Amino acid sequence: MVTPALAVGTEQKKRYLLQAGEGFSNLVPDEDVQTAVWQYNRQTPGPVIRIKQGETLQIPFSNKLIQPTSIHWHGLRIENRMDGVPGITQSVIEPGTEFLYEFTPPDAGTFWYHTHNRSWEQMARGLHGVLIVEEKEPIVVDQDLVWVIDDWLIDRDGNIDESSLGALHDWAHGGRVGNLLTVNGKSQPEFPVFRGERIRLRLVNVANARTMNLRFTQVSPQAIAIDGQPIVPAPLENSALTLAPGQRIDLILDMTMSPGERMAMEFYLGEEAMVAASLVCDLYKVVREVPLDTNIQLTKNPLSTTLDMANARTVDLSIEGGAMGRMREAVFNGRKLPIQELVKEKKIWAINGIAGLSDEPLFSVERGETVVIQMDNKNRWPHAMHIHGHHFINIDEGEGFDVVWRDTFLLNPNGKKRFGFVADNPGKWLIHCHMIEHQAGGMVTWFEVV
Numbered sequence: 001m002v003t004p005a006l007a008v009g010t011e012q013k014k015r016y017l018l019q020a021g022e023g024f025s026n027l028v029p030d031e032d033v034q035t036a037v038w039q040y041n042r043q044t045p046g047p048v049i050r051i052k053q054g055e056t057l058q059i060p061f062s063n064k065l066i067q068p069t070s071i072h073w074h075g076l077r078i079e080n081r082m083d084g085v086p087g088i089t090q091s092v093i094e095p096g097t098e099f100l101y102e103f104t105p106p107d108a109g110t111f112w113y114h115t116h117n118r119s120w121e122q123m124a125r126g127l128h129g130v131l132i133v134e135e136k137e138p139i140v141v142d143q144d145l146v147w148v149i150d151d152w153l154i155d156r157d158g159n160i161d162e163s164s165l166g167a168l169h170d171w172a173h174g175g176r177v178g179n180l181l182t183v184n185g186k187s188q189p190e191f192p193v194f195r196g197e198r199i200r201l202r203l204v205n206v207a208n209a210r211t212m213n214l215r216f217t218q219v220s221p222q223a224i225a226i227d228g229q230p231i232v233p234a235p236l237e238n239s240a241l242t243l244a245p246g247q248r249i250d251l252i253l254d255m256t257m258s259p260g261e262r263m264a265m266e267f268y269l270g271e272e273a274m275v276a277a278s279l280v281c282d283l284y285k286v287v288r289e290v291p292l293d294t295n296i297q298l299t300k301n302p303l304s305t306t307l308d309m310a311n312a313r314t315v316d317l318s319i320e321g322g323a324m325g326r327m328r329e330a331v332f333n334g335r336k337l338p339i340q341e342l343v344k345e346k347k348i349w350a351i352n353g354i355a356g357l358s359d360e361p362l363f364s365v366e367r368g369e370t371v372v373i374q375m376d377n378k379n380r381w382p383h384a385m386h387i388h389g390h391h392f393i394n395i396d397e398g399e400g401f402d403v404v405w406r407d408t409f410l411l412n413p414n415g416k417k418r419f420g421f422v423a424d425n426p427g428k429w430l431i432h433c434h435m436i437e438h439q440a441g442g443m444v445t446w447f448e449v450v
């Protein structure tokens with residue numbers, strides 16, 4: 001459901017009102033069941049905000065929730081004071097108060113926004129939406145669809161399971177994993193298409209913790225962008241892909257099915273497949289018999305992609321903790337605590353021996369410096385590592401796509417990877433796991449660009 005932006009203003013500046021509040025949504029397959037959720041602008045997921053590259057977006061935001069909140073603009077390389085991180089870039093936005101977000105995203109692409117306060121609860125209740133920055137020279141497509149993929153933990157009455165919110169067991173294991181998968185807040189929605197159409201499909205995984213294994217039937221999608229950054233178009237291997245929490249992918253799908261046929265995106269849960277959403281081809285109308293032959297390569301964004309490896313600042317980042325882990329102690333709030341004490345504080349993950357945010361940054365670099373972060377995942381769990389305000393590239397050999405600049409990378413258990421980027425955005429930026437319960441449980445640090 002692409003909601004047209006309620007945007008007014010000049011060509012250069014768009015104003016978009018956003019309000020967080022409580023509401024209801026029909027998430028479960030039974031149409032009569034309404035689930036109490038938290039929403040932006042009374043929608044689940046929040047509205048799709050669209051602007052053009054180069055435009056300034058002004059968002060007067062009001063908090064009608066019973067908790068303080070903030071909004072983080074995930075993947076957007078914007079000014080630090082608009083990054084939405086309480087205690088680091090702004091104060092929390094108290095209930096009944098407002099905050100004016102304003103920024104000019106440099107990159108075109110598929111991005112998203114979500115709460116960054118008590119995210120383990122507020123995201124589980126539904127506070128997220130998509131932000132699309134349209135290319136100055138867009139590629140030709142017939143439809144531009146956004147599929148927001150989410151995972152909810154719902155109790156027997158169709159309510160969000162509240163008893164498990166904040167459960168330490170989840171925090172120490174794979175995070176809050178749900179029992180209801182939705183696309184755009186619906187169970188197995190269907191979208192009408194016509195034979196011959198070219199669809200741009202933007203997938204966003206907004207789940208707290210679930211990594212989505214997806215596969216397409218009938219069509220062979222081509223990937224054209226990852227985490228908002230264009231790539232050299234490439235077909236998906238086996239028409240399948242993995243999308244970790246926080247990640248996005250833009251696909252091109254040509255509707256080569258016959259009238260009346262449908263194409264499904266399926267979730268893979270172990271051996272089992274389940275329809276996530278479908279494209280249903282109209283019985284009568286045909287748009288074209290031969291698929292389009294126009295360019296699908298997106299124009300590059302103004303991202304610094306030249307790494308100065310000779311003078312790079314190398315930083316080690318090792319991740320410890322979690323269930324079945326070997327962590328015995330870590331520093332929390334400036335004090336070294338044994339694991340029993342850390343458990344009481346619910347800080348069961350640590351980066352370089354520190355659980356949660358410390359006063360000092362993990363590292364501090366000068367603007368323009370090349371940074372290489374060597375991540376060492378010394379525990380039994382995968383982690384979706386996210387860096388704020390920058391996109392980075394895996395500089396090890398053997399990645400699937402040629403050149404991929406991500407903002408969130410899925411690190412395997414015991415995996416070691418090196419990530420390079422140019423630290424060209426001044427300010428204080430977080431690095432954390434996007435399995436939100438891991439972040440809450442201590443897997444978060446920050447660095448400074450001066």
Ligand code: C2O
Nearest residue numbers: 072074246386430
């Ligand atoms: Cu989308 Cu700090 O995260």
Ligand code: CU
Nearest residue numbers: 383433435438
């Ligand atoms: Cu994690």
